[in-house]
């Protein structure tokens with residue numbers, strides 16, 4: 132592996148779902164990144180210094196030395212896939228790739244962004260949401276996304292041990308990332324047996340197990 136491939140920096144915070152995806156993908160591909168902690172609870176994502184890196188104030192951002200920052204976890208996963216094609220996070224066939232990207236987007240684009248700190252901040256300040264209303268919001272949007280994914284996984288022949296066949300891929304990374312953040316926030320969605328089975332299988336793999344939020348630097352120890 133060339134030196135340039137390993138010289139990554141990852142702006143990260145212990146519990147973020149989108150950062151989890153990148154941590155897993157790096158590990159699956161045998162790559163490493165030095166993490167730079169951005170404390171979301173302290174609002175560091177909105178500091179002038181970080182806004183220069185990522186004007187949308189989100190984590191993660193991946194930096195490869197000498198290149199512009201790469202934001203958006205799915206763009207980072209696609210970048211890593213092209214940089215280091217094996218093991219593949221996307222299937223070899225066109226329609227398989229479309230299916231995996233579609234499942235990944237259902238989770239990373241249509242489900243997770245609704246429960247991010249900036250949404251919470253807005254709802255609790257501009258819309259008078261209290262803790263109970265925020266919890267109901269999280270439950271609603273996680274459930275909406277996961278029920279739809281469960282329905283697809285149950286009805287589509289390409290589902291295997293993992294979301295697509297018997298190798299972990301981009302959809303599994305996104306699925307496990309959503310389930311990981313739900314665990315952090317103690318949100319449970321009932322009646323998603325296939326998802327639970329697939330995520331349990333993911334967690335048996337070191338790349339997923341080592342990316343668990345509570346194992347990351349800065350995570351609470353109790």
Ligand SMILES: N[C@@H](CCC(=O)N[C@@H](CS)C(=O)NCC(=O)O)C(=O)O
Pocket residue numbers: 147148149150171176188189190191202203204205239244247248249250
């Ligand atoms: N679509 C973006 C989402 C980025 C994002 O919202 N990340 C969350 C953490 S999981 C964040 O940093 N939020 C900061 C905030 O909402 O203030 C991606 O996939 O990278």
